[in-house]
Amino acid sequence: MERCSPADRVKKTAVLFRTSPLLLDCGRPLSDVRVAYHTYGEAQEEATLVLHALTGDSAVHEWWPDFLGAGLPLDPTQEFIVCANVLGGCAGTDGPAVLGDLSISLRDMARVGRALLEHLGVRRVRIIGASMGGLLAYAWLLECPDLVVRAAVIGAPVRHSPWAVGLNSAARAAIRAAPGGEGLKVARQIAMLSYRSPQSLAQTQTGQRIPGVHAVTSYLDYQGEKLLARFCESSYVTLTGAMDGFQPNTAELASIHVPVLVVGISSDMLYPAAEVSAGAAELPNATYWELDSIHGHDAFLMDAGELPGRVGAFLRGEKTGH
Template sequence: MTASLTRPSFDYDYSESPMVQEAAVRSQVSFAHVKLFRAGPLLLDCGLAVNDIQVNYHTYGRPAEEAVLVLHALTGDSAVHAWWPDFLGVGRPLDPSREFIICGNVLGGCNGSSGPEDLPPGATLSLRDMARAGRALLEHLGVRRVKIVGCSMGGMLAYAWLLENPDMVDRAVIVAAPARHSPWAVGLNTAARNAIALAPGGEGLKVARQIAILSYRSPESLAQKQPHRASGEQPVVGYLQHHGEKLAARFSEESYLAITQAMDAFQPSARELASIRVPVLGIGISSDLLYTAREVRDSVTTLPFGEYWELHSPHGHDAFLMDPGHLPGVVQEFWEASN
C-alpha cells in the first residue's frame, strides 16, 4: 500500500482549553489527511473495490510504533481535544507526553474522510470496512501495535477492530457500546433514517438528531438540564431545535444514513466474540437508554478476557462526555495494568 500526504490549510485553536494548550506545548500535535489504497484497492464487504480513500486524522504526541487509537462516535470527528477534554492531556488516560495518540475520521464520515458520495454507485459500508481502512492509516503512520478506546459508535467499531485486526490490538476500552444493536437501537436508527427520507435537504436530519438526542439523555437528565416551566415554550423544545440545526449545519445526510446502516448491520456471532483473546474493559452507564448497562455488560463479559465497570450518572448515554466522574481513572488503571 502506498499513500500520499497533504496538509490542509487550517488548524484548530488549542487555546480554548488550558489543559489541551499545555499538552500542545509539551508534545507534537498534528492534523492531516492522507490518500490510502492507491496501489491496491480496499475490498468492501458489499463486494465492491475502492481506491484512493482519503482519511482525515489527528495525532497527539511523538510518532511511535506503539500507539493509542481513539475511535469517535457517530457524528464525531478526529479532534479528540474538542470533544473529550477530560481524557486528553498530561496525566490523563490519553497523555501525549507519554504515548502516541491517533484518531481518524471514519471512512464514510463527512469531516474530510471519503464519504458515501465518493464510493462506487450501489456501495454500502460496514464497520469492518472502517476497521480495515483504519488499519491502513496506522500502517501509513508506522504503527504496529495499539491500545484502543472507542465511545458509542466507536465502541462498536472497536469490536470490529478486535475481529478484523487482532494482530494489532493489545487491549481495548469500549465505552457505552454493545457488540451488536438491539431491536430498540435499530428502531431508533430506522426512525431517524425515515425522517431524512421524508424530508431531505436538511430538515429530516434535524429531526433525526432530535430523535438521537432524546436517546442520548435520560428523563432525569432532561429534567435537570431543561426543567419544566409553568407557562410558555418548554426549554426542551428549544434545546432539541438547537441541536437539530447545529448538526444539519455540519453533518451530511448521506453519512448519517451510511454509518447508522453499518451499525445496524454489525451483528458478530457468539463464536466470533469468543475468538477475541485480548483484555477488554467495557464501560456501561447506569442511566443509558440507548445502550443499556446490561447490554454493555452482557457483551463484554462473554469475551474470554472481558471485564465490566459501570459509570453511575443521571445523564444517560452521553454521561461519558457530560459527567465522566471516575471514568478517566478507571481507564488509566486499565491501561497501566498492561505495563
C-alpha cells in the same frame, strides 16, 4: 493546562490504497481513499487509537477534554495517540459526497484504520472507543486481532439490538421523508432523546427559556440546527446503517482473547447497562465496570466521574477491579 501542542491540533490527510484497492464487504473496490486524522505526541511503533462517536471527528482535543492531556488517560507527553475520521463520514475522510451511495461496514472502517496505522508506522495499538466508537472497537478486535494489545469499550454493546436498530430506522425514515436538512434535524432530535435519560432532562430542561415553548423543545430544536450546520445527511444514513449491520455471533466474540474493559452507564437508555454487561460476558477476557450517572448515554462526555481514572489505569495495564 495545555492539552496538546499547536502542531497536534492540525488535521492531516493520507491517501491510502493507491496500489492495491480496499475491497468493501459489499463487494465494491475502492482506491485512493482519502483519510483525515489527528495525531498527538511523538510517532512511535505502539500507539493508542481513539475511535470517535457517530457524529464525532478526529479532533479529540476539542470533544474529550477529560481524557486528553498530560497526566490523563490519553497523554501526548508519554504516548503516540491517533484518531481518524471514519470512512463514510463527512469530516475529511471519503464519504458519500465523494463515493456516492454505498454500503459500508464497521469492519471496512477497521480495515481503513489498519492501513492508516501501517502508513504511520504503528505496529501495535491500545484502543479506546465510546458509543459508535465502542462498536467499532469490537470490529477492530475481530478484524485486526494481531494489532490490538487491549481495548476499552465505553457505552457500547457487542452488537446492535432491535431497540437500537429501530431508533436508527426511525431517524433514517425522517431523512427520507424530509430530505434537504429538515429530516436530519428530526433524526438528531430522536437520537438526542436516546442519548439522555428522563432524570437528566428533568434536571436540565425544565420550564421555558422561550415564552410558550418547553425548554426541552427548544433544546431539541437547537441540537437539530447545530448538527445540520456541521454534518451530512447521507453520512448519517451510511454510518447508522453500518452500526445496525454489525451483528457478530457468539463464536466470533469468543475468539477475542485480548483484555477488554467494558463500561456500561447506569442510566443509558440507548445501550442499557444490562445489555452492555451481558455482551461483556460473551468475551473470554473482559472486565465490566459501570459508570453511575443520571445523564444517560452521553455521560461519557458530560459526566465522566471516575471514568478517566478507570480507563487510564486499564490502558496502562493496571488492575481496574470489577
